[in-house]
Amino acid sequence: xxxxxxxxxxxxxxxxxxxxxxxxxxxxxxxxxxxxxxxxxxxxxxxxxxxxxxxxxxxxxxxxxxxxxxxxxxxxxxxxxxxxxxxxxxxxxxxxxxxxxxxxxxxxxxxxxxxxxxxxxxxxxxxxxxxxxxxxxxxxxxxxxxxxxxxxxxxxxxxxxxxxxxxxxxxxxxxxxxxxxxxxxxxxxxxxxxxxxxxxxxxxxxxxxxxxxxxxxxxxxxxxxxxxxxxxxxxxxxxxxxxxxxxxxxxxxxxxxxxxxxxxxxxxxxxxxxxxxxxxxxxxxxxxxxxxxxxxxxxxxxxxxxxxxxxxxxxxxxxxxxxxxxxxxxxxxxxxxxxxxxxxxxxxxxxxxxxxxxxxxxxxxxxxxxxxxxxxxxxxxxxxxxxxxxxxxxxxxxxxxxxxxxxxxxxxx
Numbered sequence: 001x002x003x004x005x006x007x008x009x010x011x012x013x014x015x016x017x018x019x020x021x022x023x024x025x026x027x028x029x030x031x032x033x034x035x036x037x038x039x040x041x042x043x044x045x046x047x048x049x050x051x052x053x054x055x056x057x058x059x060x061x062x063x064x065x066x067x068x069x070x071x072x073x074x075x076x077x078x079x080x081x082x083x084x085x086x087x088x089x090x091x092x093x094x095x096x097x098x099x100x101x102x103x104x105x106x107x108x109x110x111x112x113x114x115x116x117x118x119x120x121x122x123x124x125x126x127x128x129x130x131x132x133x134x135x136x137x138x139x140x141x142x143x144x145x146x147x148x149x150x151x152x153x154x155x156x157x158x159x160x161x162x163x164x165x166x167x168x169x170x171x172x173x174x175x176x177x178x179x180x181x182x183x184x185x186x187x188x189x190x191x192x193x194x195x196x197x198x199x200x201x202x203x204x205x206x207x208x209x210x211x212x213x214x215x216x217x218x219x220x221x222x223x224x225x226x227x228x229x230x231x232x233x234x235x236x237x238x239x240x241x242x243x244x245x246x247x248x249x250x251x252x253x254x255x256x257x258x259x260x261x262x263x264x265x266x267x268x269x270x271x272x273x274x275x276x277x278x279x280x281x282x283x284x285x286x287x288x289x290x291x292x293x294x295x296x297x298x299x300x301x302x303x304x305x306x307x308x309x310x311x312x313x314x315x316x317x318x319x320x321x322x323x324x325x326x327x328x329x330x331x332x333x334x335x336x337x338x339x340x341x342x343x344x345x346x347x348x349x350x351x352x353x354x355x356x357x358x359x360x361x362x363x364x365x366x367x368x369x370x371x372x373x374x375x376x377x378x379x380x381x382x383x384x385x386x387x388x389x390x391x392x393x394x395x396x397x398x399x400x401x402x403x404x405x406x407x408x409x410x411x412x413x
Contacts, residue, residue: 016387027103027106027107027110028103030106030110031099031102031103031106031107032099034046034106035099035102035106042109045109045113046106046109049108049109049112049113050105050109053108053112053201055197056142056197056201057105057108058105059142059145059146060104060108060142061101061102061104061105061108062090062093062094062101063075063141063142063145063146064100064104064142065093065097065100065101065103065104066078066082066093066097068100069093069097069100070082074139074140075140075144075145075157076156076157076158083157085145085146112205115205116205119205119206128207128208129205129206129207129208130206130207130208130209130210130257131202131205131206131208131209131210132209132210132212133198133199133202133209133210133211133212134212134213135163135211135212135213135214135216135217135220136163136177136179136180136181136182136213136216137179137180138179139158139159139178139179139180143194144157144180147194149183149186150182150183150186150187150190150194151180151181151182151183152180152181152182152183153180158225159178159179159180159181159225160181160224160225161181161222161223161224161225161233162176162177162178162179162180162181162222162223162225163177163178163179163180163181163216163220163221163222163223164176164177164178164221164223164230164233165177165213165221165230165262165263166221166230166231166233166263167230167231168262168263169262169285171230171379171380173229173230173231173380174221174229174230174231174233175230175379175380176223176227176228176229176230181220181222181236184238184239184243187239188239188242188243188246191246192243192246192247195243195247196247196250199247199250199251199254200251203251203255207255208255208256208257209254209255209256209257210256210257210259211256211257211258211259211277212259213259214258214259214260214268214272214277214279215260215262215263215264215265215268216238217238217239217240217243217244217271218237218238218240218265218267218268218271219235219236219237219238219265219267219268220235220236220238221233221234221235221236222234222235222236240271241271241274241275244271244275248275254275254277256275256277257277257278257279257280257305257359258272258275258277258278258279258280259280260272260279260280261280261282261285261310273303276303277303278303278304278305278357278358278359279303279304279305280304280305280306280307280310281294281295281300281304281305281306281307281355281357282295282306282307282308282309282310282313283295283297283306283307283308283309283348283351283352284308284309284313284314284316284319284348286334287327287330287331287334288327288330291334296334297351297352297354297355297356297357300355300356300357301356301357302356302357302358303358304357304358305357305358305359305360305361306352306355306357306359306360306361307352307360307361307362307363308345308348308349308352308361308362308363308366309362309363309366310363311363311376311377312376312377312378312379313375314372314375315345315363315365315366315370315371315372315374315375316344316345316348316349316365316366317341317344317345317365317366317369317370317371317372318371318372318373318374318375319372320339320341320344320345321341321371321372322372331344331348335347335351342369345362345366345367345369346369346402348362348366349362349366349367349406350406353406353407353409353410353412354406354409354410360410360412363376364390365388367398367403368390368394368395368397368398369397370394374388375388376388
């Protein structure tokens with residue numbers, strides 16, 4: 001069985017790699033045709049897109065083109081004139097690598113165009129989209145290359161300290177994410193222009209934004225870059241509520257879910273409530289200790305979003321299979337009836353639906369009652385994640401009448 005699953009994962013990775021390569025070739029062919037067809041009906045839309053997104057698109061396209069030229073090396077390893085963004089070098093690169101530069105602009109144009117069609121189609125069917133906003137960005141990114149003055153870097157552009165979280169439920173040595181940390185005072189001096197741009201574009205593409213690692217705006221875990229684990233970090237004060245005050249002044253309202261899992265202080269809870277953001281409640285965390293657990297449905301507040309499990313959790317069936325006898329007894333006591341491998345995912349989903357949380361979410365894996373082999377992500381690991389894909393045959397296990405009934409009973413219809 002283990003060998004079969006490993007082979008299946010290999011096939012998925014291999015297939016994904018082949019699909020990406022195939023689509024990349026098609027995109028490049030489409031870009032060439034578009035460039036050499038002055039009468040293309042997309043020309044005006046493309047020019048309008050480039051103008052509308054000029055604040056980030058030019059730098060992103062040039063970064064992507066140069067990364068190909070320098071064989072995907074980190075920007076800190078590029079020749080000095082490109083690493084330091086000397087204007088004459090950038091102008092030369094745009095001209096010298098015009099095809100690649102144009103390709104990356106064209107690819108973004110197609111993505112935004114197609115995504116908007118998808119969003120409109122979803123909206124017509126009464127479906128709303130939730131987007132994820134990670135608090136940090138990758139070091140080897142257009143954002144850091146373009147604005148190193150907003151990140152905690154040494155003179156060579158390398159991170160001095162990196163982001164992560166201390167040891168917790170998911171990892172005994174913590175999680176060393178490796179992202180460079182923000183220089184919050186410098187960002188505030190700029191009027192948080194980068195953050196406003198980031199949020200504006202995201203809010204144009206989705207209906208609701210989940211802010212990952214919300215507590216990092218109050219305090220964040222700073223790890224010396226030379227450390228290999230997250231154990232020897234320290235908490236550093238973030239911008240706090242003043243950051244969200246600035247965002248609320250800019251946007252009026254923010255349709256946000258605050259990811260507030262893990263070690264959360266009273267200050268973080270206060271900041272979230274003052275901003276009016278719902279926090280997250282996860283049922284898989286609800287049955288470990290006692291009946292005062294804040295994740296239990298009778299304890300949750302309406303200003304919350306309840307999940308059976310998130311992308312970082314095992315599937316509910318996988319979680320149940322690994323659960324101790326005591327935890328299983330706690331679940332059954334709370335439900336008031338026995339549960340087993342056939343119905344545990346449905347039972348927890350129904351429990352989430354009947355809670356007082358303003359929004360209830362369950363992963364597709366739980367609706368299909370799939371086990372831990374279909375888990376989406378294992379925190380603290382860098383391989384084998386985000387490769388699960390549903391198949392048409394798996395939807396035979398879905399009972400839409402059950403979902404319809406739960407929606408009707410809970411008033412979530």
